[in-house]
Each structure stands twice: as C-alpha cells, then as structure tokens.
Amino acid sequence: MLTLFWGMLFSETTFVSAGNNGVRVISSSPEETILQFDVSRFDQTQVTIDGQKWHHIYLEKEGITQDKGEPALPVFNRSIIIPNTALMRFDIYDAVFQDMQLTIAPSKGVITRDINPATVPYTFSQTYANDRFYPENIVSLSDPYIMRDFRGITVRTMPFAYNPVTGTLRVFTSYKIRVFSDGVDTINIMPGSRDSISRAFQPIYENHFVNYSQYRYTPVSDSFGKLLVICHTNYMTDILPYVNWKKQRGIETELVNFTTVGTTAAQLQTYIQNRYNTDNTITYVQLVGDAPQIPTLSSGGGGADPMFALVAGGDNYPDIFIGRFSAETSAQVTAQINKAIVYERDLNVIDTWLKNALGIASAEGGGSQGDNGESDIQHMNIIRTRLMTYGYTSVDQVYDPGASAATVTTNVNAGRGIINYVGHGSDTSWVTTGFSSANATNLTNGRKTPVIMDVACVNGNFVSITCFAEAWLRNANGGAVTMYASTINQSWNSPMRGQDEFNELLTNVSAFGGRKYTAGGLYYNAACRMMDVYGNTTGSDGVNMYRTWTIFGDASLSVRTTTPLAMNVNHPANISIGQNTVSVSTGVANTLVGITYNNTLYGKGYTDGSGNTAINLVNAPQTAITYTITATALDRITYVGSIQQVPSAGTYLNVSSVAYSDSNNNLPEYNETGRYSVTIQNIGNATASDITATISTSASGITFTDNTESIASLAAGASVTRTNAFAFGTANNIPDQLSVPMTITMVSGADNWTHNFSQVFNAPALALGSVIIQDPLGNNNGRLDPGETVTVLISLANNGGAASPAGNGYLTCSTPGITVNTGTAAFTTLSSAGGTNLSFNITASSGMSVGMVVSLQFNATAGAYTANKTENVTVGLILEDFETGNFNSYPWVFGGSLPWTVTNTGAYQGTYVAKSGTITHSQTSYMETTRILSSAGQISFWYKVSSETSYDYLRFYIDGVQQNQWSGTVGWTQATYAVTAGTRTFRWLYYKDGSVNTGDDCAWVDYIVFPASTAPNVYNPPQNLAATSSHAVVNLTWQAPASGTPTVYKVFRNSTLLTTVTGLTYQDLAVTNGTTYSYHVKAVYSGGESDASNTVNATPASNPPQNLAAVAGITVVNLTWQAATGRGEEERASRDDDRAISGYRVYRNGSSIGTTNSSTLSYSDTNVVNETTYAYHVTTLYSNPAGESAASNSVQATPTAQTALEAILGTGTTVNSTTVSSPVNIYYRYRHGQMVYTRAELIASGVFGPLNITQLGFYV
Incomplete structure (x- = not known):
C-alpha cells in the first residue's frame, strides 16, 4: 500500500487498487441499468478523541454519512432514469474487497452554520460495541421520483464497511449493481409519456441522470419553456418592462395579477400546480413582491419558495424554476428588473469585469467537518482553481482571519462576475468580513452586478425582515443581479456540495455542445446534486436545504461567464x-x-x-x-x-420616422413646447392622394396645438418629410420618465393607416439624502448636544431627466426643546443628476436629556416638484460606558450560568467596564438590552477577549442572530453593525466549551454607542411570590421588582383582581378550608403595569398539633405536643385577634376528655387504671370562624403499678481535685447540694422520663 500526502488538505491518500475512482454506466435500457463502481484510492485525516487516534475517510467529490455517533463512511449516490410505472429492484455482483486495520471516527451529525464544528464533541453510538460490519447492507434504492419529464430513482451505495470491535475497514474496490424492473409500482408513477422535453431542463437531466444519454428520446424536439410572472397588484405596471423584454428575447411570458390567484401561500401553490397540470410547458415562475405581498410556504421555520417547484410527483426534486423579485415598493421592483434587463441586453466588449470573481471563506471547518473533509478555505481554493482554469482572469481570496467589509466593497465596486461565499451568516450580513445589508445598499458598482452563490445561515430570511439578499438585489445603483440564499440556518456540509456543483456547471461544457445557462438552471441543478449526495427523502438534510435555498432575482436570467463577443446576425430587412x-x-x-x-x-x-x-x-x-x-x-x-x-400590392402608408425638437435642448421635457417632424412613406405599389395625417394621445399633461398635416400625393415607393408637422405643450407637473402613447392616423380616400409610438418625457425628480450635523461653536463632535446651536445640512439631488426650477428647502421640528432658528434654505436650478446641500440652523435646549430622539422634517419644493424626508437624530450619544459603576443606566437583562459584572479594572476608557461572569466549562454568561429604533442606524462597541482560541468565544447577537464571535487574545477593538428600524435586542454572550482554561477566561465590553432609539417601557414584575396557608387564611409574601418603583401592587386570586396593596405582603382571610386557590401579583407603575409574577397555589386548612407523645406513670398518663402551625400569635392580623388558635382538645379512645388554652401544650390524664392501654389524639381549636382541626398523630400508653424503690440523684455541683503527697497520691471527687428522690415521688410530682443512676461512688 502506497501512501501520499496532500499538503493542501493535510490528508493522506491510500491506494487500494489500480485505476480511478468512479461510477460508469455499463448498459442502460428501459428494463434495466447496470452500473460499475470502482474505488482505487481514498483520503484519510487523523483526529484525536479522548487521547486515542481515529480517522475520517473520504472519496473525492462523493458524499459521507451524517448519522450522529455512527461511523462516518463515504457514499456513492447516483440517479438513473427508470420506466414510468415500473417497480425497481437491484442485484449486486462481481464484488471485490480488501480488509485493513483503520479506526474510523464517528460522525458529529448534521451541524448548521451558526455553530463552529470545533465546539461539537464526538459521541459513539451502540454500533461501536457491536462485533459486526457497519453497514450490513451497502446498497439501497430511494423511492422513485419525478423530475418534470422523467421518472428517476437514486442508487445509494457505501463502498466501505467497518467493524468497530476489530477495527477492520472493508473497502469494496470493484462491484456492479443491476437496477431492473420487476412488476408495477404505485409510487410517483407517470401514466403517460412525452414526445419532447423542456430545453431549459436539459442541463439538469444531463448532470443529474447518469444514464440520460442512453435513455433520452431520439430524436428530441425540445420544447420552449414558458415564463409565468405572478405579480402583486401594486407592481403590475412596474413589471411590464421585464415581461416585455422576456418576450422580446423569445420567451413566452404571461403576466398574472396575484389578486386572481388568492391571498395565501397554499392558494398560490394550488394555482401553480393547476397551471402546470394544464400546461406543462411552464418552466419558470417569477414572483414579484415581498412575503407580505406574495406569501411563501414554510419549511424548517423559514420561507420555502422552492416548494412551489414540486409539481410533478410526490418527490423533492424541482420540476420548474422559482425566482422572486422581493420588493415592497415600485422603486425596488424597477431596480431589480432594470439590472436583469441590462445584464442580458446591454453588456458588451467593455465589460471585462465579467471575467473576475470573488471568493469569501471563513477560517472554520476541515478535519472531520466539511464536504469532502474540506475547511471553508480549502473548499474555496478548489473553486478558485476551477474558475481560473476555465478562464477567469482573477478570483479574489477574501478569507478569515482578516477579511473585511471594506475589501468586499472595493472589489465589488470594481466589478465581479461571480461571488462565492462560504461561512457564517446572519439575517443582515456575512459574518466573515462583517459585510452587512447597509454595505450592500451602499454599493456603487452600477451595471457590474454579480451572480452570487451563497452558503451561509439565514442570509435569505426574507419573511420576517429585510434580509441580506434583499439588500443586494434592491440596490438600484449596483448590488447583485441574482443571489441564491437560504432562509434558515444552513447545514455545514451539504450546501458546500451544491456550491461545488454550481461552479462546475458554470465552467464545464456539455457533451451536447454549447449549453444554455440560466440562474435557475445553475442554482437548482446544484441543489439536485446536493440532494443526490445528502438525501432526497423528506426530512433528509439535502431536502431541508433545497426547500429553503431561495433564488432572489430572475430565475430565467442568462448567466455570463466572460466578456461577451459579437455575433454575425443575418436576416431579411x-x-x-x-x-x-x-x-x-x-x-x-x-x-x-x-x-x-x-x-x-x-x-x-x-x-x-x-x-x-x-x-x-x-x-x-x-x-x-x-x-x-x-x-x-x-x-x-x-x-x-x-x-x-x-404589403405586396396597393397603396400603403407608413411612418418611417418621428423626430422631436424644441427651442431648448431638443429633449422632450416638462413645461415646454415641443414639435414632431415626421417622414411618411408609401410602401405600396400605387400612388396615394389627398393624405391627411393626424396625431393624438390619450395621456394627460400633453396638449396639441397643431395636430394635423396634409400631403397632396405620394407616389409608390416615395417618402416625404414634414418638418415641425405637429406641435404640443407639456404640463409643468408631469412625472419624470412619463411614457406617453402617441398615434398618427393617415387617411387617403377610403383607406386609413395608423402608426403607434411612445415618447418618454423628462422632468425633475427631487430626493433628499443624508444629514450632517456641524457644531463648530459647540464641542465640534458632529452631534447635536444639549445647549448647542448647530448647522444641519441635508443633501438634495435631482434624480430626474430634466433640470429643476429654483426652489426652497424647509425644516420643521415639533420635538420639545428644539428651536429652529433658520428653517428655510433657497437653492438654484438643479441640473439632471445634479445636487446641492440645504443648510439650516437649530438649537437644542440645555435641559434636553441625552439620548432623546429628535424628529426633523425636511421638505424641498421646486415649482410643482417636491421631496419630503423625516430624519431622526439623537441629542448627545446614547452611550453605555458603565461609569455609574453599575448596570442601572439601561434596562439590562442577564442570563446564563452567572451574570456579567461591572469592574473597575482594565476599562477601554474611564474607570469601569462590563466583564463576563466567572463561569466554568460548558457554561455561558450573557447581558442584553432592548432598544426601539424609529429608523435604521448602527450600534458600535469596544470589546476585549482573553480565552482559549477557537473554543471559548465572546459572541454578539442582534435579535437572537449571531453577528460575530471572537476568541483567543484580542486587545481592545471596536465593532460596528448596521441595525434596521424596529424593536431590536442586543446580546453579548461569553461561551466556554467543555474543557481547558486559557488566559483570563472572560470577555470585556465597554463604550457601547446605541443608534438613535428609545428604551422600551420596562415594567418589571414582583419577584419570588410565596404562599403559606392555615385555617381559613392564606398569607402571601413577595419581593420588590428587580428595578423600578411601583406605586401599588395588584393581588389576583384565581386570575381575578382581589385587592391593591402598597406593601410586600397580603393576608387573604376570605378563603374556605380545603379549597385550592391560585395567586399572582402585578406591580403598578405610573406609566403602566407589569406582567404577572410567578403563580403560587395554596390550600387553607385547620392544622392539627404535631408530634404528640405520651408517658405513662402510676395511675397517670402525661401527654405533650408541639403547637399547630399557622394562626399563631405571630401570624394574627391586628383586626382579627379572635381568629387565632383558641386551644387544644384532648381525646382518649376517641372521646374528648378535656381542653387546654392555646399556650398550654401538655395534659395529664389521671382518670386511668393501671395496666390498661389507652389511645390518645389531640385537635386544634379555632374561633371566628369556629373550627377544629383533624386529629394529630395517635399515641398509646399503659399506666403501671408501683415497682421497687429506686433512689434518684438530683442535680448538684461536681468538683474534681487531686492531692499529691508522696508516697501516697489521693484523687477524690465529691458532690454536694444533691437531692435524692424515689421514682414514685417524682411521678407524683409530675416529673417523668428516663430516671437512671448508673453509678455513685468515691475514689481515693
């Protein structure tokens, strides 16, 4: 066995046979498909778990099991086309394997990207105690599914098996799987067949089905897919340029008003399903509107637009493409469609930026975590190599540590065709770089808009807020043209596989020649590959990710990969x-x-x-x-x-040109007189005579002063140009970019012809921008502080196509304490795209509170055109610097194992600083506070960390979404985050993992500057309500709220207001014994009342005496007991003295024999007979209301006859002494003052109990 090392991945390659890893189709027919699987090598990385060495193994580009605690083993997943109705089975044969000794580590399970994988411990399942190979079966088939035109099935096979007891890894180096039809199935069947397929889906079929080339129809007449645009009624006019452009390209496009669909996501799903059922040429569905306008489905707690794409079969593979222009205003719709149109229509040889790409990666993952075991940086470097090999000129490496938002801004503004991101995400940012929604909104990259493939948590969470993806798409001056982003926390591994597939599709050439790339095809094909590898059944990780990975922008967009070249297009004129x-x-x-x-x-x-x-x-x-x-x-x-x-014969008049002119700049504008010169031609083959041309329009704001023109005759093939044929005036208040439909009607004898055209008119469009505070006469800090007089500057822009008249700006303010000294600012005419600053002067009263929000209302008016804006500024800084030495300045809330504290050591500035609680392993400590923002702003703070690097973190959250985290030794550093309007909760949390203490093991936070905001009214409830009960009484006690000063407290019994008190106790006397009552208390403040305290239950009852005891003597039984609880002297209300315990009743053998008062806790029964056993119990007596408790415990006693006389020594004085006198030492002890009694005398005197003397003597 030969081993090699990949320095890049820090992994070892093990070779087990000759050749290459792979899957190939040996044969495929409608009845069966035979697949050959080969494993020649695999990669392994070593990890240490509890001091022992274990290994993770990988097959390049293949999946890996993610069952927590089970051995993590590579898996082949391949999909094949199968017959429309067949039941499929499989055989495995010609299997060859090798056994080797290698310890295989367990999987950590599916980890989402809001968690650092390094913080997740390994666990071992019961499988590791079993002396057999895992898995027992290495092959399985998924349920059949339908992908639009084909029925498919996934073959899942694991070429490795592991015996944990013996440490044996079995490697199947070669084997065949035959998948064949065996009867008729009932799952996801296709009753009919198609004679054509959707061209837009052909790339998906080619990449998804390994037997597509053998199985596809021959010949194929690929059909043209239809685009269905479902638009909110508010944007029906705004979306028309997009609809018209798609038609112009050659895509059949239908516009549907959402009001005709319904109001709910379920109704929209039904509508799309029904439309597809009746017209399966529908390929794209483009939604226009944000979630409140066009609702989405839900999956995993997030929006689920991709579920609308599941229209064929009951499986999870998409059958159509779903995109969304998420917008809340017409301007946001226009911004997105304009970018899509420009991207497809207008890019040319100057757009060299298309060949540049950007890669962003976190510094996490790798080892045991990541698709193919890749860290995020390794993963992004592989993608970079692929793009560079394809022909991209540059691919930026913006990687943690050190990746910044400024770098992203600079590179995107310069132009990047593709952006790949992998790392942590939030609703409003990329955690790696900290690039936020505000940064995306402020991009100025113009037409250089990238396509973004995003692997991160919740960047696409458009349902509840304006998310990060929406900020990219809604930017009218740049941003992105499309983005694939998730609405939920993404898993760590599976989306990486999708991102790999996206970039492979982008850079590879199909075996069928040039391929039609669309955003939908790229994104959904990537998701299909992800499901192939990480599960295509409902509930699997692959499906969970697909359902929430959303296409923001145009799903039908033709994606570009390089600077475009010209075509030599020829057609008849x-x-x-x-x-x-x-x-x-x-x-x-x-x-x-x-x-x-x-x-x-x-x-x-x-x-x-x-x-x-x-x-x-x-x-x-x-x-x-x-x-x-x-x-x-x-x-x-x-x-x-x-x-x-x-026409082929006769007279036919046509307008070949219309030219506009005026006495100004020859541009059609507001408030001027314009003229049209027209050229009329006779394209027929006969002369036209006595021609009258008339121009008209149905639009308001246009008034014709000369609307007719006469022509005596026009020969066949001739044309005539009439200069200034028509004249008209435009109103002084028409909107900018008004499109006016015009009609020229030509009449010659009995014949008439019309020519329709549109004219766009320019007008001013005023817009107020950002506000700047100048205070050179104050402390010159650029803020409005109490007692200062400042200059307020606000930018005014003319975004319209025509210059504006001169005008005035106005500032008003109704906030108490603000005086507007100069509220009017004149401005001269503003050219198109021009602008100026309006200057005003205000004074803030010295009595205004720091942190008070001031609402400034601005207006600019130029002729009939106006702009309005309200800007909220803060008086002074809303600053928490902890210089009070406590947390009382803001309504802080604490949690975790121990609270944060304020310390006077190591502050960023001043004396005091907030420090995390002194916690230990697997604990947290957090502080949080809530602010209400009337407009968007930002929060900044300084932090310092001293912790175990990459394991113990300071984490910052906004509304429960982590924005960033820091570990190791980090000196004082400032962090700043954009914050959207609304109620926002900020949390700083220090987290410790399961082991190791490093440094000071804590975090510090100081000098927090909140955005312009107010604190919510916090009405803290009473604390620690407790109840005790006794006979006909319930006593309540509680503690004051954590902060705030209530005026009174409301006491509730059984959820009904009982009374109002000012103290911290209440005695409820209007109760019945044996009835259970529920109580809670609310604190009432001058501005409102708190939530309820904790709820307590109490059941009043009369309480018996406790611990009754009996001692028998000669003709006497002496009883003692302890007082009954409740209603004692210390518990009586002053007005109810007679309601306390009145006494006790003594029972012998069930009959009353006497009573005592409430202070007497004993009784002597002398009416007894020796050698007779008696049973006793005692009850408690109450008055007002009268009552008697249940019996105490029962005791028995038997008085006895007199026994032998015993001497009892009383208590006296004891002295010990020693006299030493040689040769005799005398030690003596004596007692004096002793009294000696007989037992009978003591009993007769009422003394009883143990009376024994063991020894009495003297020693010398």
Whole structure:
C-alpha cells in the first residue's frame, strides 16, 4: 500500500487498487441499468478523541454519512432514469474487497452554520460495541421520483464497511449493481409519456441522470419553456418592462395579477400546480413582491419558495424554476428588473469585469467537518482553481482571519462576475468580513452586478425582515443581479456540495455542445446534486436545504461567464405581409431568436449547430409593421434589429420616422413646447392622394396645438418629410420618465393607416439624502448636544431627466426643546443628476436629556416638484460606558450560568467596564438590552477577549442572530453593525466549551454607542411570590421588582383582581378550608403595569398539633405536643385577634376528655387504671370562624403499678481535685447540694422520663 500526502488538505491518500475512482454506466435500457463502481484510492485525516487516534475517510467529490455517533463512511449516490410505472429492484455482483486495520471516527451529525464544528464533541453510538460490519447492507434504492419529464430513482451505495470491535475497514474496490424492473409500482408513477422535453431542463437531466444519454428520446424536439410572472397588484405596471423584454428575447411570458390567484401561500401553490397540470410547458415562475405581498410556504421555520417547484410527483426534486423579485415598493421592483434587463441586453466588449470573481471563506471547518473533509478555505481554493482554469482572469481570496467589509466593497465596486461565499451568516450580513445589508445598499458598482452563490445561515430570511439578499438585489445603483440564499440556518456540509456543483456547471461544457445557462438552471441543478449526495427523502438534510435555498432575482436570467463577443446576425430587412417564415443565421449554436411587435411574441427559435434557424411567425398581423428581432446566446453580445413587413400590392402608408425638437435642448421635457417632424412613406405599389395625417394621445399633461398635416400625393415607393408637422405643450407637473402613447392616423380616400409610438418625457425628480450635523461653536463632535446651536445640512439631488426650477428647502421640528432658528434654505436650478446641500440652523435646549430622539422634517419644493424626508437624530450619544459603576443606566437583562459584572479594572476608557461572569466549562454568561429604533442606524462597541482560541468565544447577537464571535487574545477593538428600524435586542454572550482554561477566561465590553432609539417601557414584575396557608387564611409574601418603583401592587386570586396593596405582603382571610386557590401579583407603575409574577397555589386548612407523645406513670398518663402551625400569635392580623388558635382538645379512645388554652401544650390524664392501654389524639381549636382541626398523630400508653424503690440523684455541683503527697497520691471527687428522690415521688410530682443512676461512688 502506497501512501501520499496532500499538503493542501493535510490528508493522506491510500491506494487500494489500480485505476480511478468512479461510477460508469455499463448498459442502460428501459428494463434495466447496470452500473460499475470502482474505488482505487481514498483520503484519510487523523483526529484525536479522548487521547486515542481515529480517522475520517473520504472519496473525492462523493458524499459521507451524517448519522450522529455512527461511523462516518463515504457514499456513492447516483440517479438513473427508470420506466414510468415500473417497480425497481437491484442485484449486486462481481464484488471485490480488501480488509485493513483503520479506526474510523464517528460522525458529529448534521451541524448548521451558526455553530463552529470545533465546539461539537464526538459521541459513539451502540454500533461501536457491536462485533459486526457497519453497514450490513451497502446498497439501497430511494423511492422513485419525478423530475418534470422523467421518472428517476437514486442508487445509494457505501463502498466501505467497518467493524468497530476489530477495527477492520472493508473497502469494496470493484462491484456492479443491476437496477431492473420487476412488476408495477404505485409510487410517483407517470401514466403517460412525452414526445419532447423542456430545453431549459436539459442541463439538469444531463448532470443529474447518469444514464440520460442512453435513455433520452431520439430524436428530441425540445420544447420552449414558458415564463409565468405572478405579480402583486401594486407592481403590475412596474413589471411590464421585464415581461416585455422576456418576450422580446423569445420567451413566452404571461403576466398574472396575484389578486386572481388568492391571498395565501397554499392558494398560490394550488394555482401553480393547476397551471402546470394544464400546461406543462411552464418552466419558470417569477414572483414579484415581498412575503407580505406574495406569501411563501414554510419549511424548517423559514420561507420555502422552492416548494412551489414540486409539481410533478410526490418527490423533492424541482420540476420548474422559482425566482422572486422581493420588493415592497415600485422603486425596488424597477431596480431589480432594470439590472436583469441590462445584464442580458446591454453588456458588451467593455465589460471585462465579467471575467473576475470573488471568493469569501471563513477560517472554520476541515478535519472531520466539511464536504469532502474540506475547511471553508480549502473548499474555496478548489473553486478558485476551477474558475481560473476555465478562464477567469482573477478570483479574489477574501478569507478569515482578516477579511473585511471594506475589501468586499472595493472589489465589488470594481466589478465581479461571480461571488462565492462560504461561512457564517446572519439575517443582515456575512459574518466573515462583517459585510452587512447597509454595505450592500451602499454599493456603487452600477451595471457590474454579480451572480452570487451563497452558503451561509439565514442570509435569505426574507419573511420576517429585510434580509441580506434583499439588500443586494434592491440596490438600484449596483448590488447583485441574482443571489441564491437560504432562509434558515444552513447545514455545514451539504450546501458546500451544491456550491461545488454550481461552479462546475458554470465552467464545464456539455457533451451536447454549447449549453444554455440560466440562474435557475445553475442554482437548482446544484441543489439536485446536493440532494443526490445528502438525501432526497423528506426530512433528509439535502431536502431541508433545497426547500429553503431561495433564488432572489430572475430565475430565467442568462448567466455570463466572460466578456461577451459579437455575433454575425443575418436576416431579411423586409418581408411581405403573409410571409410566415423568416430565416436567421447568427454563426453561433443555441442562439435564442425572438421576433416581436408591440410587445407580442410572434416567432421564436434556437439556432442549430451551424447557427441557423427558420422561425415560423404565428398569428402575425396582416398589416405593414416593423418587427423587432432579438438574438441572445451564452457570453455573446445581444443583437437587436428590425424587419419591416410590407404589403405586396396597393397603396400603403407608413411612418418611417418621428423626430422631436424644441427651442431648448431638443429633449422632450416638462413645461415646454415641443414639435414632431415626421417622414411618411408609401410602401405600396400605387400612388396615394389627398393624405391627411393626424396625431393624438390619450395621456394627460400633453396638449396639441397643431395636430394635423396634409400631403397632396405620394407616389409608390416615395417618402416625404414634414418638418415641425405637429406641435404640443407639456404640463409643468408631469412625472419624470412619463411614457406617453402617441398615434398618427393617415387617411387617403377610403383607406386609413395608423402608426403607434411612445415618447418618454423628462422632468425633475427631487430626493433628499443624508444629514450632517456641524457644531463648530459647540464641542465640534458632529452631534447635536444639549445647549448647542448647530448647522444641519441635508443633501438634495435631482434624480430626474430634466433640470429643476429654483426652489426652497424647509425644516420643521415639533420635538420639545428644539428651536429652529433658520428653517428655510433657497437653492438654484438643479441640473439632471445634479445636487446641492440645504443648510439650516437649530438649537437644542440645555435641559434636553441625552439620548432623546429628535424628529426633523425636511421638505424641498421646486415649482410643482417636491421631496419630503423625516430624519431622526439623537441629542448627545446614547452611550453605555458603565461609569455609574453599575448596570442601572439601561434596562439590562442577564442570563446564563452567572451574570456579567461591572469592574473597575482594565476599562477601554474611564474607570469601569462590563466583564463576563466567572463561569466554568460548558457554561455561558450573557447581558442584553432592548432598544426601539424609529429608523435604521448602527450600534458600535469596544470589546476585549482573553480565552482559549477557537473554543471559548465572546459572541454578539442582534435579535437572537449571531453577528460575530471572537476568541483567543484580542486587545481592545471596536465593532460596528448596521441595525434596521424596529424593536431590536442586543446580546453579548461569553461561551466556554467543555474543557481547558486559557488566559483570563472572560470577555470585556465597554463604550457601547446605541443608534438613535428609545428604551422600551420596562415594567418589571414582583419577584419570588410565596404562599403559606392555615385555617381559613392564606398569607402571601413577595419581593420588590428587580428595578423600578411601583406605586401599588395588584393581588389576583384565581386570575381575578382581589385587592391593591402598597406593601410586600397580603393576608387573604376570605378563603374556605380545603379549597385550592391560585395567586399572582402585578406591580403598578405610573406609566403602566407589569406582567404577572410567578403563580403560587395554596390550600387553607385547620392544622392539627404535631408530634404528640405520651408517658405513662402510676395511675397517670402525661401527654405533650408541639403547637399547630399557622394562626399563631405571630401570624394574627391586628383586626382579627379572635381568629387565632383558641386551644387544644384532648381525646382518649376517641372521646374528648378535656381542653387546654392555646399556650398550654401538655395534659395529664389521671382518670386511668393501671395496666390498661389507652389511645390518645389531640385537635386544634379555632374561633371566628369556629373550627377544629383533624386529629394529630395517635399515641398509646399503659399506666403501671408501683415497682421497687429506686433512689434518684438530683442535680448538684461536681468538683474534681487531686492531692499529691508522696508516697501516697489521693484523687477524690465529691458532690454536694444533691437531692435524692424515689421514682414514685417524682411521678407524683409530675416529673417523668428516663430516671437512671448508673453509678455513685468515691475514689481515693
């Protein structure tokens, strides 16, 4: 056996046979498929568990079992096409294996990416005590499934088996599996067959089914997939450019208003299913709207758009592609569709940025964790090598430690075609780099928008918040064009396999020639491979990841991998009316060609291997029109041209051009007079006479002052241009980019023709931007502080296409304590894309509280155009620096094993600093506080850590989502995070793993600057409510709240208000013995009342005396007992003295023989006969209300006759002394003051008990 080392992966390669690892199809037919499996080598890494050496083994690019505590063994998963209705079985034969001694470590199970795998301990299952090979069966078949056009099944085989007792690893180096039909199945059957397949799914079939090339239909007439756009009603107009562009490309596209679908995710799922059932050409579904507008399904606690794709069979493989333009405003829809259109239509030879990529990786994983045992950095380096080999010019390595948000911003703004991320994630950031939603929103990369493949937790959690992926997509000035991001915590291993597949699809060439790459095809194909390896059954890790991995952006987007090249497109310039076939050549295979007119698709086709196609026009207009012809292909410059359709006989008038002009800048704008010059041509074969042309529009804001033009005659084939044929005026308040439909009607005799066109008009579009505080006359810290007069600057931009008039800006503020000294600022005309700063002056009263939120209302008005914005600023810093020496400045909450403390040693600044609790192994200590933000902002703080590197961490959370973590020795460092508006909870947690103490073993936090916010009203409840009960009474006690000063307390019995008190006790006398009552207490404050305290139950009862005892004498029995609990003197209310215990009743043989008062706890029964046994019990007597308790314990006693006289020595004084006198030493002891009694005398005097003298004597 030869061993080699891979320095890159720190693993050892073991060779077991000649050749290569792999799976190949020996033969495949509708009845059976035979697969050959070969293992020639495997990789191993060593780990130490409890001082012993164990090993993890891997097969490159294959899966590994993830059953916690079971041996972690590699697994082959291969999917094959099977007959539509057959029941499938398998045989294994020609198996060859080797045995070797190698200890195999267990799997840690499925670990999500919010956990560092290094912190998860190994566990060993019962399998490790069994003297047999695991697994017992190395082959299994999944349930059949349907992937749109085909029925499939997954062959799962483990070429390794392990005996833990003997430490034997069995390696199956070669074997065959025959999968054959054996009867009729009932699971996921396909009753019919197709004579064509969806072209968009062909790449998935090729990569997913190993027998696809043998099994596919011959010949195949690939069908064209349809795009279904389901849009919220608010965005039906905004989405039209996207719908029209897809039609122009040659994709049949249908727009559906969501109101016609329903209101729920279940109704949407049913609608998509029904549409697919009636029209299985549907390939893409694009949703338009955020979760509140277009609801999603749910899986694993997160949104689950991909579940809409499961429309064929009951399996988990997608049958269509689902994308989402998640938007809450029209502007957000427009931003996303514009990027998609520009990406597909406008990129050309100058876009060299497409050849650059970006890789980001955490510093975690590896060894026993990661797909193929790869760490995140190793995984990303493999992807980088693949991309560079393919032809990418550069692939950035932005890896922890040291990866920064600034690096990401710089590189993305420079242009990156592909971004791969693997690491921890949060709702609003990549933990590696700290790149946040705010950073994504502020990107300025323009048209250089990347495609992102994201392996991280909750980056796509769009249901509950505006997530990280949405920030990338909604950025109108850049960001990303599409992103694949998860709505839940992703597992560690399985998405890495999907990311590998994504990049392999991106960089490989299909055996069938050029391949049509779409975002949906890349993303979903990657997910299918992930399910092949990590499970395709419901509940498996692979399926859980697929269902929540969401396509943000256009699922039908044609993804580019390099700078596009031009195509040589040839087509006729003219065709005759009624001609239904158009021949097109592009010189490039698999070019999609679309022919449209007026946003209607009339013809489409793909070019063949030579780049040629003949396109049939369906239901073409029988009039003279000009078609738009569009050709798109992988990594090619999009071609857009025109084809004129002309009549074959008679007169036919057509407008060949319309030119706008004015006396200003010859751009159509608001509030001006414009003119159209038109060229009219006669494309028929007869002369037209007495021509009248009239222009009209249905839009408001446009008024024609000259709308007709006359032409005496126009010969066949001739044209005439009339300068300034029509004139009109535009209103002074039309919106920017208003698209106005125009119609020119031409009449000649009994014939008439129309020409339709649209004109876009420019106007100002004012927008107020960010606010800057200048306080040079104050402390010059750039903030508004109490007592300061400051200048407030706010930027004003004109984002419209036309210059604005001059105007004024205004500032108002209704916040008490703020005086607006200068509330008006004039500005001159703003050019298109121009801007200025508006300057105002305000004063903050010296009496204003630090941290108070000030609401500034801004307005800018220029003619009929306005902009408004409300900006919230804080008076002073909302600062927690712990300089009070305690946690009283903010409503802190503590948890974990021990609370944080404030210490006066080692502060970042000042004297005091917060320090984590002194915890030990497997414990935590956290502090948290909640703030309410009326607008987005940021939080910053300084931290210091001294802990075991990579095991014990300081972790920071926002709303329960980890933002970052730090371990080892970290000096004072500042951290800053963007925070969205709303109620936000910030938590700092120190975590220790199961062993090892290093350094000071703690973390410190200081100088926390909160965003503009307020603390929630905290009404803490009373603490530690307790109840005791007795006869007809329940006594309640509690402690004051942890903080705050209540005015009163409300006492509730059985959830009904009982009374209100000011103290910390209450005695409930209105109760009945034997009834159980429930109590809670609330604290009432001047601003509200708290939640309920803990609830206690009490059952009042009359309590008997305790520990009754009896001692018998001669004709006497003496009884003693302890007082009954409750209602004693110390428990009486001053107004209820007569309600305490009134006495005790003594019973002999069940009959009352006497009573005592409440202070007498004994009784002598002299009415007894010697040698007779008596039974006694005692009860407690109460008054007001009168009552008697149950019996005490019962005792028996037997008085006896007098026995022999015994001398009893009383208590006296004892003296010990020694006299030493040689030769005789005398030691003596004497007692004096002694009294001697007989037993009878003592008993007669009421003295009883043990009365024994063992010895009395004198010693010399």
